Amino acid sequence: MIDFLVGGGVFAVIAVIPLVGAAVCAALIGVRFARHHYLSREARLVEILPPPQASLAHATAFWNHTMGLLKPRWSRWLVQxxxxxxxxxxxxxxxxxxxxxxxxxxxxxxxxxxxxxxxATTSTHAVAAGESPLPQGAYTTGGLVRVGRGEEFPLRTKFDDDPLRPLLGALEDLEEGEHCLVRISARPATGLRLARARQAAARRQGHPGLGTMLLDAVDPTVSASTQRRVPVLPGTGDDVRAILTKASSPRLACDIAYILTTTHQGDAAKERLRGRAHGVGSSFAAFTSGTNHLDRRFMLAPTWWASNRFLGNGFLLCTAELAGIAHLPTDTCVPGLARAGARPTAPSPAVPRGGENARVVGDSDAGVRRPVALGVAEARQHTHILGKTGSGKSTLLANLVLQDAEAGRAGLVIDPRGDLVTDILARMPEHAVDKVVLFDPDDNAPPPRLNLLQGGDADFVSDTVVGIFRRIYDQYWGPRTDDILRAATLTLTRAKDPGLTLGHIPRLLADDALRQEVMGKVTARTGEDEALEDFWDWYSGLTMSARSAVTGPVLNKLRTALLRPWVRQVVASGPSSVDLPTLFDTGHLVLLRLPKGRLGEDTSSLIGSFALAATWQAVTARIHTSEAQRKDLCAYIDESQNFLNLPGSLEDMLAEARGYRLGLTLAHQELGQLPADLRKAVSANARTKVYFSASPDDAASLQQHTLPVLGAYDLTNLGAYQAVVRPLVGAKEQGAATVRTRPLPPGVTGRATQVRKAARRHAPETAAQPPARGVSPSPGRPLFQQRPFTVTDTRRGKRT
Structure with missing residues (x-):
């Protein structure tokens, strides 16, 4: 060994050390890039729509949650x-x-x-490895952000305003072709790296480090002299406390980068982009504390950094520091930032998913996707549907009606626009084609007859007719009009002649002979009616001009409807051709297509109100049937404010309807369409709520039914065909949930024509025959154009 060293081996070792070091560095870099490539496989981008309100505490909670990504100790060295x-x-x-x-x-x-x-709402999509969120530009620049002092020193974590405000302000007013990316990468940190912070605090307090202790073991005198030469500076205690405070929190290894690109060429575009980059980098000065700050560093190959989410060693930040830098905006107004809509909320497990005894409203858009249905029994306690035009109300109504048709349940549909019934006809199940009764002014065939004066309690019928007219023409209603119409309807109804209709009221008021004949029938059937006889005696004593004065307002309102041939055929051409109680008990659907553009708003309201009144008469007749034998019936009323014109309290009607197994589904656009008493009754007694997008004023009121789960913001920011459902299950109102309503199934070619042909069997076969001379209108002649008749002026002895 000595010979080797003497022979120049020392220089060989010295020459090999850099090569070994380079090889080790290359291997480490290769491992890191291999890890990065592995992590990029099947990666995803989760796009976030921020909620209307956010705080730094929310971001802290998120980054604390990411500590759960920490892999087991044995596998961390492979990939984290x-x-x-x-x-x-x-x-x-x-x-x-x-x-x-x-x-x-x-x-x-x-x-x-x-x-x-x-x-907050999220949407996830796959992203390929190396896919950049920025488009290819003519010029790209950027920078890296690092801590200015040691990573053990904390940054600023307390803010009065949103710390992202300077950054977002620097990103405003980007010109066409300019794009910017700010990326904050983070992963949980563990091991010896976390312990270094406490070691740094110990050194600042004058405690020996590991090197000092090793040196002390070799030569204690050197160590002692060194310690005497290192004084503890003023403020060191504050630094130590700051270091230990940061060290006591979960910490993550982080990296911050910003990249900007422009598609414009030229020096001017380049200088503008560099100025923008300077502003973005400078915005991180907001995180400067008394102990640390963030520095901008030069970025080599910004295009590569934009395409690769690479994280090396990074620098340590505690979750509070990271939350201040990487969070959703806490400012309520951020130009150009799309906010989340309604908060997706899953329904209660008690809410049914469908089945024979339920109607599916839609599918939940939170948690596990599942159908959300409303029970048939719960529908007897009524449903309130509200939403702006185009939000999806009619589509939901059509789907509910089609489910009833599929299940063989009876229903009434009142459609003042026409599209709802048209959609239903085109999708009617084949087995339900023969169970449709259709009222449609655009159908060439004669419509079914619906004589409201036929059958039922005479007083109730009279109150109903007068009440409907009074509510529709409330601004033009007076006591004399009420008196005349009530006496006329009572007279015609008490005659118990099915051929007498509303169309006979003008002749009853003008023809003394007809009036005497009808009163004779009243006397024959019910005995003398002194009140009616006294009224007609008073009326007969009026002069012709006085009669014209008192009957003019009544006839004016009747003519509004009865001068229309289709309306006259429905309500004023003879006995009813449909038996509503039987139809409803056998699972028929009664569809009224009453487009206001075709009939006029008042006439549409009048016919729809008559149909609802006839339905109410049909269900109240169930009083003699045991409740178990009563069939479920649901009335779907679009633009319901135009048709809830029955006399008496709607609150009482809603309460009684449940016992008759009649459920009302009331749909309209805004609360302002309902009178105060009607609004209160619907709020209290329609126990299932379905709210589409509402106006801010309505949302402030409607949130009383959806809190604490969903508030006014959620109700005003629902998407198209998204609704909030507050269902009734059993006798308990469940918490509100958000659903996506289902689109209508595709229409069946020729099905609407098939249904129309089948429904024509409910039309009268022939014109009604007059039950007695002068009582019924002549076939084929309008009610207001009958043959001349004689009127006697009893005061002047003249005949006209």
Whole structure:
């Protein structure tokens, strides 16, 4: 050995040491790049839409959660995954995303984000290895950010405002073609590296380090003299406390980089981009504390850094420091930043998923995707559907009706626009084709007849007709109009003649002979009615001009509807051609297509209200049937504010309807459409709520039904065909949940025509025959264009 050293072996060893060192360094670098390549396989990008409100505490919770990525001790030396939070800015706006290595189980980071930032939504897609979030540019620049002092010293963690505000401000007003990427990479740190902070604190307190103790073992005098020459400086205690405070928190190895690119060429574009990069790098000065700060460093090959989420040794940050740098904005207003919509919320496990006795509303958009259904029995306690135009109400209604048709359940649909019934007809199940009754003014065939004055309690019918007219024409209603219409309807109804209709009211008021004939029928069937006779005696004593004055307002309102041939055929052409109680008991669907553009708003409201009144008469007739034998019936009423015109309290009606197994599904656009009493009744008695996107004013009121799970912000930021459902299960109202309603199934070619042809059997076969001379209208003639009739002025003895 001595001969080897003397013979020049020393110089050979010295020459080999650099080569060995270079080989070791190359091997380490190779291992790191191999790890990076391994982590990049099947990697994912999780794009985050921030919630309306966020705080640094939320970010701290997220980065604490990432400590769960720490692999077992025996496998850490092979590979330890890291995450990269990226802020990507362009002229289109700013977005936040997290790069996730392929070895991290799917859903882990997404759930961590959802739990750390309540209300945030995520979308995940695969990203190829080496895929850059920035487009290829003509010029690219960037920089690295490192701690200015030792990594054991803490950065600033207390802020009055959002610490990202300077950075986001530097990213505003990007020109077309300019893009910026800020990336913060982090992975859990362990082992000896964490212990160095405590060792640094000990050295600052004057305690000997490992080197000092080794030197002391060799020569204690040298060590002692050295310690005497190292004084403890003022402020060292503060430094030690700061180091130990940071050391007591979970820490991560971090790296910060920013890259900017532009597609423009030329010196001007390059200088502008360099100035922008200077502003981005300078924004990290916001994290300067009394003990440490962040420095900008030169970046070699920025294009490579943009394409590779590489993390070397990095520098240590505790979770509070990292949360200050890498978090979702806490400012409520950030230009160009898209916010999350409603908070996705999973339904209660008690909510049914479907089945024979449930109607599926949609699918949950939080947690495990599952159907969300409403029980048929719970529907008897009514459903309130509210949402803006185009939010998805009609699609939901059509799906619910089609499910009833498939299950053979009876239903009533009132559609004031026309599209709802059209969609239902095109998708009607084949076995339900023969169970449809259709009222449609655009159908060439005669419509079914629905004589509201036929059958039922005369007083109830009269109250219903008068109440409907009074609610629709509330601004033009007076006591005399009420008096005339009530007496006329009572007279026609008490005559118990199925051929008498609303169309006879004008002739009843004008033709003395007809009036006497009808009153004779009333007397024959019910005995003398002094109140009615006194009224008609008073009426007969009026002059012609006085009669015109008192009947004009009544006839004006009747003409609004009855001058339309289709309306006249439905309500004023003779006895009813459909038996609603039987139809509902046998699972038929009664569809009323009442487009306001075709009939007029008042006429559409009038016919829809008549149909609802007839339905109410049909279900109240079930009082003589045991509750177990009553069939479920659901009335779907779109633009419901136009048709809830029945007399009496809606609150009482909703309460009674449950016993008759009638469930009302009331849909409309905004709360302001409902009168105060109606709004209160719907709020209290429609126990299942389905809310699509609502206005801010409505959301402030509706959130009383969805809190504490979902608030006003969620109700105003629902997406298209996304709804909040607060279901009733059993007798208990469950917590609110968000769902995605299902699109309509594709229409069946020719099905609508098939249904229309089958429904025509409910139309009257022939025109109604007059039950008695002068009572019914002549076939084929309008009610207001009958043959001349004689009117006697009893005061002047004239005949006209």
């Amino acid at each position: 995954p890291h995450l990269a939070l990226e802020i990507v800015a362009s002229p289109a706006g700013v977005r936040f995303q997290v790069w996730v290595p392929g070895i991290v189980p799917p859903g882990t980071v997404e759930r961590a984000i959802a739990s750390a930032w309540p209300g």
